[in-house]
Amino acid sequence: MLTRHRIVSISLLISIVLLFESAAAVAAPETGLPPEPANHAQAAALIDVSSGRILYEKEGDNQMRIASLTKIMTAIVAIEHGNLKDKVTVSRNAFGKEGSSLFLKLGEQMKLEDMLYGLMLRSGNDAATAIAEHVGGSEEGFVFLMNAKAEQLGLEHSHFANPHGLDVEGHYSTANDMAKLTAYALRNPVFREIVKTETRKAPNPNEQWDYSWHNKNKMLRLYEGADGVKTGYTKKAFRCLVSSATRDGRQLVAVTLNDGDDWNDHGRMLDYGFRYYPVVEVTRRNMPLSGYNFVTGASFSYPLAEGEERLLTKKLVLTKTATVNSTSDRASFGLRGRIDMLLDGKLIGSVPVYEKGSYIPRVKEAIPTPASGDVRESSWRDAWNEVMQRLFTA
The missing domain is CATH 3.40.710.10 (DD-peptidase/beta-lactamase superfamily)
Structure with missing residues (x-):
């Protein structure tokens, strides 16, 4: 038979366990990210x-x-x-x-x-x-x-x-x-x-x-x-x-x-x-920028887990010669800058931005941020080379 002292001790122990479980639930809220796959690898x-x-x-x-x-x-x-x-x-x-x-x-x-x-x-x-x-x-x-x-x-x-x-x-x-x-x-x-x-x-x-x-x-x-x-x-x-x-x-x-x-x-x-992690289209080629006389020069897609889209932000970065209302005689070839895309504050890729009505080179559809910097640089270089070729062979 349980004594009164033992009953009180067991009740106290249960209360402590429940308290720790409650604290753990608060300390580790639902992240929305999918459960990781189990594997046996080191x-x-x-x-x-x-x-x-x-x-x-x-x-x-x-x-x-x-x-x-x-x-x-x-x-x-x-x-x-x-x-x-x-x-x-x-x-x-x-x-x-x-x-x-x-x-x-x-x-x-x-x-x-x-x-x-x-x-x-x-x-x-x-x-x-x-x-x-x-x-x-x-x-x-x-x-x-x-x-x-x-x-x-x-x-x-x-x-x-x-x-x-x-x-x-x-x-x-x-x-x-x-x-x-x-x-x-x-x-x-x-x-x-x-x-x-x-x-x-x-x-x-x-x-x-x-x-x-x-x-x-x-x-x-x-x-x-x-x-x-x-x-x-x-x-x-x-x-x-x-x-x-x-x-x-x-x-x-x-x-x-x-x-x-x-x-x-x-x-x-x-x-x-x-x-x-389905691939989500973040932006499309030729998409107008609200409040600007610019359009995007490429499409960009990225794999995102459910709920991660709310962590996406976009930052417009203008070239030194460009202004919000740039016209073709103010900066060369219509390229005005880029849009940097960030996931939870981390850069994941960029898309070039052009003045509306200007020639838009056929750069790679996605310009991800790679392990090294050469992929993005190659994409911009390809676009520049196409512009120059078009200029001097027209």
Whole structure:
């Protein structure tokens, strides 16, 4: 039987528990953001390719070994710096390279394009080394190009020491950096075509049959709309995976590092992004600005969770020569400035602003704020070049 003293103690304990629950509810109000997807990775990231927005991360800036995910950087550097029709010769250094291999013969020659397919579909370390030596002049020269590209893209937590990803000190990246790198690489049509390919054949000069490579990336067969990208594994990095998928014209990239259930986790992450972060049109090309004699020069869309639209703000930034009522004889070519778009105070992109009736160049429809500054600068440069070409060829 409970004594009066025990009843009072239990009542007091219940009151304290209820008080803490109430305080917790006040301290953590409903944010409106979707529940994060469960996954088993040590580090993970999910990115929208077009906008570059990281939709989800787990220890996203934690520097880790990345195994053969390295070859994403190898491939895009080789595509940008090499000639796809060049013949690549397999050196003694590349021949018999440890780990996954295409089993290329010493002195064998293969087109760079074919070797890139072997690199990405079968993760050939011999191919990675041969490609690096051909494009960079040496493996060290190619690694220099890899790190220069990482710096250009703003991958602040990455450093590459080889082109294949075999474990070595000083070779690392993060889930967020790999997401940004892959989003960049997928804008290249050659890279995009390679990583979505399930089977590729290439001439074999040493046998009567062709090479035939089947993509190791099971996501291409497991997930609707999957179209890339790369698997990875070493004894120290464990299982690593970068996958991509496109639905209704919209592409997402998922990254996991050290994940024993990566196929299922990637499915959940991609589902999460497609479901909870629809792309919202923030502004349209040729949209008038209320109170000004200006129109927007491009459309801009961005992935937003439910309720985030109320956090969007727009800021008009005029050029030094422009005024609110500028006319074409006051400033050159009708460009008057830009509209900066901010989400919860953070810049997410910009759209150029032109005087009504002036010529509007065909700049990229969206000008997101990327990992590095070069995308926006390229967009403005493209617009300027078009204006100048139109001026002097008219």
